Amino acid sequence: MTSAASEEACFFVEFKNTNKAAKNDLKGNGILVVKYDNVVLMNMDSKSIGKAKITRGEAPANAVDGQESTQKITMKKKEVFFWPGNSVQLGTKAIMIKFAVPIAEFHSGKVFYRGVKEIEKQHVEETKPKGKNVGKNSIKSASGFVTPFKKNAVVKKREKLTKPLHNPRAPGAVVLFQPTDLFSVNKIAVVVDPLLAKNLRPHQVDGVRFCFECLAGLRGYAGKGCILADDMGLGKTLQAITVIWTLLNQGPTGEPTVKKCIIVAPSSLVGNWCQEFKKWLPDMIDPIPMGDANKKKVNAALAKFSGHAYNVKNNVLVTSYDQLRIHIKSILKFKDIDLIVCDEGHRLKNSKIKTAIAVNSIPTPRRLLLSGTPIQNDLEEFHAMVSFVNPGILGDIAKFKRLYSDEIERMRQPESTPEEKTVGRARASHLAKLTGEFILRRTAKVNQQYLPPKVDNLVICKLSDLQAKIYQSICKKAQTVIFQESGRKGRETSTLAAITHLKKLCNDPSLVYEEYLENFAEEKKYNPDAYQPQYSGKMQFLDGLLAGIRAAGKDKVVIVSNYTQTLAVLAEMCRIKKYAFYQLDGSTKVSKRQELVNMFNEPNSPEFVFLLSSKAGGCGLNLVGANHLVLFDPDWNPANDAQAMARVWRPGQQKKVYLYRTLSTGTIEEKVFQRQVAKLSLATNIVEGDTDAVPDFSKNELKELFCYKSNTISDTHDLLNCPCAKAANKVPLHKRQAASVDELKSWEHYPDVTSEKMSRFPILQKAGAKSVSFVFLKEEDPKANAKKTKQMLLKKEKLTFSTEDGEDGEGDYSYAEEESEHEEKEEKEKKSKS
Ligand SMILES: [Zn+2]
The missing domain is CATH 3.40.50.10810 (Tandem AAA-ATPase domain)
Structure with missing residues (x-):
């Protein structure tokens, strides 16, 4: 039991004189009396052999709940804690507190004539039944105060510390080292x-x-x-x-x-x-x-x-x-x-x-x-x-x-x-x-065992007629210009530009409208400056999705895009729809970012949407205030997308999480996604953390990339040769194998979002009725899984050297090789420059 705050306390201690010059009292048992703002050390003959004033008392009251024989002392209106295992430097003496002794025994003097052995014996008997509960931690907990002789000398001048730099008794304190032997050189707790x-x-x-x-x-x-x-x-x-x-x-x-x-x-x-x-x-x-x-x-x-x-x-x-x-x-x-x-x-x-x-x-x-x-x-x-x-x-x-x-x-x-x-x-x-x-x-599973259930939605959205027209015109231009271009540099530049245009177009036609104006002059109703979600399949879906989530309750949404311009369009949407929102992109001051995040995570804050640039997002951002996340456009680098999704599906999240990846049907976006799933040699980019890099493509791959599949409900689904959809396109076997998107076979397939089967997800169903051509869906419940498989509860991966021939991930091996090639390439480039 924790004793109530009192003004005096008494402990049985062991001390050692650390001043080598001293001849007497080198080592022994004693009694430490804490009284008001004084600490007095006495030997077992009740002779005072050391005194000090207490200078530190910030240990919080809740730090000691349930700890046996901890004494809470009120001094100068502050509280100070003493507990067994605590070590104290008092003048030239190092003191280890062994256990508390009733103050009455000090008052009566009993403690001095009972003798050391009897005191110890009584203590052992008193604590026996609860002995098991005195865990390592209570002994390990660290020291609380120092003598006043070196006031504040510690931090500024960086002299040798005489007390822990941070309070080891504070709630949540992470103590990395706790001295157990006061007499060794290692005697300051590291916190x-x-x-x-x-x-x-x-x-x-x-x-x-x-x-x-x-x-x-x-x-x-x-x-x-x-x-x-x-x-x-x-x-x-x-x-x-x-x-x-x-x-x-x-x-x-x-x-x-x-x-x-x-x-x-x-x-x-x-x-x-x-x-x-x-x-x-x-x-x-x-x-x-x-x-x-x-x-x-x-x-x-x-x-x-x-x-x-x-x-x-x-x-x-x-x-x-x-x-x-x-x-x-x-x-x-x-x-x-x-x-x-x-x-x-x-x-x-x-x-x-x-x-x-x-x-x-x-x-x-x-x-x-x-x-x-x-x-x-x-x-x-x-x-x-x-x-x-x-x-x-x-x-x-x-x-x-x-x-x-x-x-x-x-x-x-x-x-x-x-x-x-x-x-x-x-x-x-x-x-x-x-x-x-x-x-x-x-492994990443460490994190996941505590996480709430998650629904992964891969939502394939049809291009609008306008998008399709522009899309085809970009592809046509790219096919002719790019393949005529003779210089490699020139080809790379125009390829990159065309890819960027296609990706932006998939988000919203207004992002490329200027460049391709002449191709669709007949679209008189379209106004790139107005909010017209019907002109972008993905925007139309998002529009419906947000409306559905908003109507259903208090959930919040994070929307991630690679493009600041896309975020601007989304911000405009929020304004028009009167959704309060925050936006965090590259232009947001680093000092301001955390503030935005904190305000958004506040459960009762009015902000419904958090617009996030994937590049500014970083790994540290914690957006658990939201439980829906829309990944509006895919990144070449799967790690970036995984990181973006980990903003909401992470420790601290209380609600079921819904992730939506939106991809435009039959377009480059599906190709980017397929490449992610197939993990095709993006190792270099992952290592370099280079988010802008577009992987190198062969001419044939480029041809495929600049080809719009208008007659499919999902190019990715076609690759699976799955019978669920009537109108699936036939894809030759070698292409299917090369794509290796088989992982998606284990997901649920919805070729028709209006079907009865989809009614389990009414918001998605309603939002996608007009614009969505296919949905892949996967539900996961890590807690339930963790119960099933003990494997997932393993915190540390055992370092093993596999016993089977070739069992070790080949992927890692090729990954390593590419890495060194990359370095060689770097070196060569350096040489040719100098
Ligand atoms: Zn299917």
Whole structure:
């Protein structure tokens, strides 16, 4: 039971004199009396041997509910907490509070003549029945106050901390290190900055703790490096930022663990890293970008980075692999780089390339490698990456091959003997155990087990007659112009322009009307400046959908588009329909974004629609205030679409979620989507995070792309050769196989939205009556699934080295190859430029 707030308390303690000069009272048991604003330490002869005033009392009242023998002391109108396991520095004495003693026993003096053994015995007896409940955590909880002798010296001058930088007892505090042995050098609790802690999801807390323990050298293997290989979407960046920020400010000894930190990332992500830092730690850190080849900028960046070793603000340099390689000599002059973080770290899988050599030459043992792919599929690459983070831990490559990879490979062969299988398996499991100490990989399922049900709708919308006409004219022009164009550059440019026009046209004809005006002068009724949803199939559907959702209740909607111009059209729609809305795009100030999000998520705020540019969206945005999301146009990069959808279907979402992807029937949009599903070699784009890139197409692919299929209800459905629709087009087998959209076979098919079958989804049915030609639909309930399959509840993916020949995802392998080709290409381009 928690005792009510009282003004006095008494504890049985153990103390040690930390002043080496002192001869008496080096170590012993004693009684600590807390009285008003004083703390008095007495030895067991009731002699006062230490005193202090209490200076800190911000621990909140609800932090201790249900904790046995916690004492709440009111001092100067504030409350201070004491609890077993709490350690206190009192003058020259380190004190460990063992347990509370009734204050009456102090008043009566009984506590002094009963003797240590009897006090302890009585305590054990009193707490026996509830002994089980005193978990690790209550002991682990951290210290609350310090003596007043070093007032506020801590943060500003960056002297050695004498108390935790953040309150480890605050609700939601994430404590990464808790001293258990007061007498060792590691005696200050390390607590994640609450600014960051409040944003961490449970698996991220685990990830941060894992990386911290590795990098601080607390996990006991020979090294201080680690690999965080979580699936995309699990927030590796936030985890890394949290670890970096913690290490820059804190350490178990009270000193910051890291003075300067370098982050190496693909050049396109350098800016993103800086933004993320500023987003999570506004005004607290100003990371220095060095992704640009411009010499002046590079020199300025390096000069800034050379600032005072304890100036946390400028102690993070974010650079690209290229720039790091080029300027490695200058970088090596910095003596206090204590941490290097490599984003998309599988780039270091070949230890012989110059980039890897350069990164490796930075002498710090603290190395954090981030990777979004399973890394254990190719054992030699695996060796390279592990050896980068923890040099020598696997021995040299020859030894590694002998010991592990040869044996594991042998086991994988179909003709391997039982004996070889046994040895191979044992080696694989040993390797997994050894490296599991510093490699953490979680799959996206981690997040999903807590999520509400979701309905995925792939809504195929007919083009309006006007759209169809313009569409055909663009295609015609593209087919002739593009294939006459002789220069490759010229072809690329006009292809790209035509693709963009088609995609915009699918959204709304007003977006390209100007360019193609002469082709449809007869459309007199059409006014590109007015809101006329009937001229765009998708707009017409959206119009109906919003009306239906609005009429049905209080649900809110996020609408995502790749084009700011499309958002402008949608904003106009909201104005006309009198839907209160917010819009977040590239022009929205970063500082303003969170504010918009917060206001929108407010359950009673009047805003019904949130218009979001997929490029400005980023991964951090949390829009759980809405439970409908419309992905108005598809992106070439499936990861972007997946990220957009994760804005609403994410932890914190309470309602059933409805996702609508709208695609125009028989158009390029279906092709983009098919490409997404087939995951056709978009690896490079995913890695680079390049959202603008249109994949390279062969001439034949281009021909297909600029071809409008006007006679289908869904080009994608045609590819499935599914009998559900009467009017399905026949597609030759080889094309069907190449498209590999078979995943959609397991979805529900609705060739006719007006059918009885669709009446389960009345809003969709009504909205799509005129404009929708086909719907693919999939319902999912992760909670129900999780109950069924324990697999999904596994938090950490076990690091395994597959035992079956060829079982390992081939996709990952080809992915890796493309990656290195890309780098080679980059290098070649560099050379030809210089
Ligand atoms: Zn079908």
